[in-house]
Amino acid sequence: MQKRYGKIVGYGVFTPEQVVTNFxxxxxxDTSNDWIVQRSGIHERRFASADEPTxxxxxxxxxxALEQAGLEATDLDLIIVGTCLTEYFTPSVACLVQAAIGANxxxxxxxxxxxxxxIYSLSTAYQFIETGAFKRILVIxxxxxxxxxxxxxxxxxxxxxxAAGAVIIEATDEPCGLHxxxxxxxxxxxxxxxxxxxxxxxxxxxxxxxxxxxQRVFKFASRVLGKACNQALEHAGxxxxxxxxxxxxxxxxxxxxxxxxDMGISIDRFMINIDKYGNTSSASIxxxxxxxxxxxxxxxxxxxxxxxxxxxxxxxxxxLQLAPKPAEAALEPKTEIAVPAD
Ligand SMILES: CC(C)(COP(=O)(O)OP(=O)(O)OC[C@H]1O[C@@H](n2cnc3c(N)ncnc32)[C@H](O)[C@@H]1OP(=O)(O)O)[C@@H](O)C(=O)NCCC(=O)NCCS
Numbered sequence: 575m576q577k578r579y580g581k582i583v584g585y586g587v588f589t590p591e592q593v594v595t596n597f598x599x600x601x602x603x604d605t606s607n608d609w610i611v612q613r614s615g616i617h618e619r620r621f622a623s624a625d626e627p628t629x630x631x632x633x634x635x636x637x638x639a640l641e642q643a644g645l646e647a648t649d650l651d652l653i654i655v656g657t658c659l660t661e662y663f664t665p666s667v668a669c670l671v672q673a674a675i676g677a678n679x680x681x682x683x684x685x686x687x688x689x690x691x692x693i694y695s696l697s698t699a700y701q702f703i704e705t706g707a708f709k710r711i712l713v714i715x716x717x718x719x720x721x722x723x724x725x726x727x728x729x730x731x732x733x734x735x736x737a738a739g740a741v742i743i744e745a746t747d748e749p750c751g752l753h754x755x756x757x758x759x760x761x762x763x764x765x766x767x768x769x770x771x772x773x774x775x776x777x778x779x780x781x782x783x784x785x786x787x788x789q790r791v792f793k794f795a796s797r798v799l800g801k802a803c804n805q806a807l808e809h810a811g812x813x814x815x816x817x818x819x820x821x822x823x824x825x826x827x828x829x830x831x832x833x834x835x836d837m838g839i840s841i842d843r844f845m846i847n848i849d850k851y852g853n854t855s856s857a858s859i860x861x862x863x864x865x866x867x868x869x870x871x872x873x874x875x876x877x878x879x880x881x882x883x884x885x886x887x888x889x890x891x892x893x894l895q896l897a898p899k900p901a902e903a904a905l906e907p908k909t910e911i912a913v914p915a916d
């Protein structure tokens with residue numbers, strides 16, 4: 575069977591309208607714009623409204639990706655959503671998206687891997703493309719996380735924002751797509767980032783908040799980012815020189831700076847937009863990819879390295895060429911060199 579590849583034919587995002595700046599937070603908590611900027615790199619984030627649960631954010635990002643691709647929802651074969659803090663234990667966000675966008679009765683499911691959810695979902699999607707099982711897959715990272723913030727805990731509440739991002743991967747015979755990836759987990763560190771369950775949807779009692787040990791996450795993340803990139807590159811048989819952009823999970827700009835130092839490369843090679851959106855968990859990578867592509871920094875045929883870490887603990891990296899390069903222009907025939915006659 576001919577080898578199959580996957581190209582990204584559409585990408586889209588949805589970010590809620592309400593912008594919450596550090597100055598807004600100063601009015602509510604014992605914090606300051608200076609502290610937040612210096613410790614995290616965040617200037618503002620978006621808060622979803624009460625009528626924007628996770629599946630609504632996800633469906634809006636999906637519609638934006640479909641529009642950008644010039645496709646209908648009925649063109650899709652599979653929906654995978656990376657998400658971890660949803661309104662329902664069941665049904666999945668993916669099933670709610672299937673109904674909201676009017677897709678056929680195709681398979682749809684969520685992957686819960688903390689903030690690594692998008693990379694877990696994307697890597698899974700490419701396996702289905704490469705085996706020939708599915709031709710067009712919608713992959714979403716979506717999180718409505720700010721409902722789960724303990725507004726009394728200034729060290730967690732300042733970090734997060736709500737968003738969703740989506741890509742559509744389509745099968746092609748032209749070489750491109752996932753060159754290599756790695757996924758990891760270590761459940762023995764389950765308490766480092768955690769949210770306990772609530773039996774009463776939407777009514778979160780004390781303790782039903784995101785809890786994390788910031789410095790432990792910080793150290794783990796700084797260590798694992800470079801390591802995950804190296805393992806994905808090794809799997810791909812590539813080096814960092816083959817990568818145009820690194821798109822990291824946006825948890826803290828200092829974690830990205832530390833990873834850049836660790837990898838011995840300039841911070842300028844990383845797509846960073848945490849200043850505008852904060853930590854949007856599974857949505858942060860597709861959101862940064864979208865911004866990179868829209869601004870023209872990332873070219874549609876670039877090779878990018880996506881890398882993330884999150885609750886579980888989980889981590890992962892994927893190195894992929896977004897789409898095939900256009901065929902090389904046919905080489906001009908060599909001009910004959912006229913040999914002067916004697
Ligand atoms: C959360 C995080 C920004 C805190 O930064 P930090 O440099 O580790 O800061 P610390 O927690 O050591 O706190 C330093 C001081 O600032 C104070 N502080 C904490 N939050 C504050 C805030 N929002 N405003 C002002 N001061 C704050 C602390 O109380 C502490 O004061 P003290 O020295 O008097 O005890 C950082 O650890 C981090 O980004 N961690 C990883 C993020 C993460 O876990 N993400 C979730 C999973 S992806």
